[in-house]
Amino acid sequence: MTTSPTRQPDTAAAGHPARRRPGPVEPRCSSARATAARLVFRHAVKSLPVRVALPGGERLGAGGPDSPVMRIVRPGAFHRRLGADAKIGFGEAYMAGDWTSNDPAALLTPFAARMADLVPRPLQVFRRWVDARHPAHERNTAEGARANVHRHYDLSNDLFAAFLDESMTYSSAWFSPGDDDLHAAQLRKVDGVLDLADVRAGTRLLEIGTGWGALAIRAAERGARVTTLTLSAEQKHLAEQRIARAGVADRVQVLLRDYREAHGSYDAVVSVEMVEAVGADYWPAYFRTLDRVLEPGGRVGLQAITMPHDRLLATRHSHTWIHKYVFPGGQLLSVPAIQDAVRRHTALGVARSRSLGPDYARTLRHWRTRFLDNWPQVAATGFDDTFRRMWEFYLAYCEAGFRSGYLDVVQLGLTKPRH
Known part of the structure; x- marks a missing residue:
């Protein structure tokens, strides 16, 4: 049985710097x-x-x-x-x-x-x-990645708790046919990723991108020993509380560490919707890290948001609204881009894959409904109406991408040869 820890009050002060983003100003335009x-x-x-x-x-x-x-x-x-613009x-x-x-x-x-x-x-x-170009300060160097993560994931734990399910899972769910239960769908997704990586009792597992600890808890309940990496101090704090309440703190270690600083050897690696924050310049380093820390015969469970390859090529240098206001430094991949990076920079091979695009549209619909329903409690923590419209547009914008098929999300199972 999976433990669903209760949500805790936000540890950030109401005046957290990440909340004081300036709203849109009247543009200069001829x-x-x-x-x-x-x-x-x-x-x-x-x-x-x-x-x-x-x-x-x-x-x-x-x-x-x-x-x-x-x-x-x-x-x-x-x-x-x-x-x-x-x-x-x-x-x-x-x-x-x-x-x-x-x-x-x-x-x-x-x-x-x-x-x-x-x-x-x-x-x-x-x-x-x-087209505006990506600002130099948003490049995902080790320092830049920390700043980019801080701007989004350290906004407020209470903000995210207001629209996520009780597992605090911030990625596409995987719904069973005829079942619209978001929490059950999130646990099904997590199990799908863990199955792709063959995580079981005794597995030494590295997770790149902790979130708020849901996957680490689920893996530890299978009997795995988990090391999980995050760059978000807010996430680390709450994830450790949730892991302790789930009774698996002896099997999970949460580290405030960049993926490039990962060390050790693992039987399995999982990473759920973290590669989108890596940036094209660092895709080789990310995939090399997966290969470097994975034991021969090991497996990777990867979940990634993707876009059509021709659109990736056409827009890869453009600085967009989503970069400016939501995910600085972000860059979606395409399936061919993932396959190319795996082939060129690792000894890994793609063994299995599944697409969950329509499930992400449903997930985002749930999130947007919950966010708007719970807006009074979000506003009480210091966010204003401009933020409400920004966040509503963000969730609707993403939902539209998946509803139209322009965006997809894939789960990939990668394997490393034994010799």
Whole structure:
């Protein structure tokens, strides 16, 4: 039987620096760029199954009466934000209240499905001049990775507890057919990863990316001895409390350590949705680490969010809203990119795989519903309405990516030859 420790009060002070992020400011944008953005936006929505309502009664889009609605409250500010940087401005406009929607995830799904051609192809050649590039300080060096992790995962344990299930698992669940129980689906996902790595009694297991300890607890309950690595001080603190309450502290060691600093030899390695925080420059180092610490004959259970390979190549240098406000330094992989990194930098081979994309859409729907339902308790810890709109847009934006099939999440079982 799996223990589900109760949630504990946040250990961070209400004035935690990570909470005091500035909201979106009015962008500097020429009237020509704002006009161009207005024309491109109108072109993009004219064939989408959505309804766009503007002040004065004008309607755009090809959606019928049951289609999701986007209400543009302040057209001038909205177009200026798009003109300044469309990849960031669209989300900032939602944060600022320049537009609203009755169902943002449903609204964003058609946009995600048409991501490759929302901008007319003749204009896409200008991407290199108009797209912002990743800031140098967000590169995932050992120091940069710690700063990036701090900005997201050290926001507040209470914030995450407000929308996650009782296992505090912050990654895609795996639902059984006909069962919409999020907690059961999260435990099923964890078991799936542990099975891919063949974790059992006596296994020496390394986990890269602790989260709040759910996988480490589950592995220890199988009889494994677990070393788990995190860069988040907040996560480490709460994970150790949860591990102790589950009665497995004698079998789990939580280390505040970068994956590049991992040492020792292990029968199995697991890593769930951590590789997205590594960055393309460091993919070789990450996969080499898996290979280096794994004993011959050992196995890896890996869960990763993926995107189409052609979109990875087209957007890999772009700095987007999700980077600026949610995951600084983040970079999704594609399945071919994972396969290439494994082949070029390790002795590992991909033995098994499964796709959970639709399950992630359901997971995100649960999270967004829980977040909005529990917003009063989140607000009481010091977060404002701009943060609420930011977090709602983040969850809806991601849900749309998985609902449309633009994004996927895969579980991979990797093996290392015995000789």
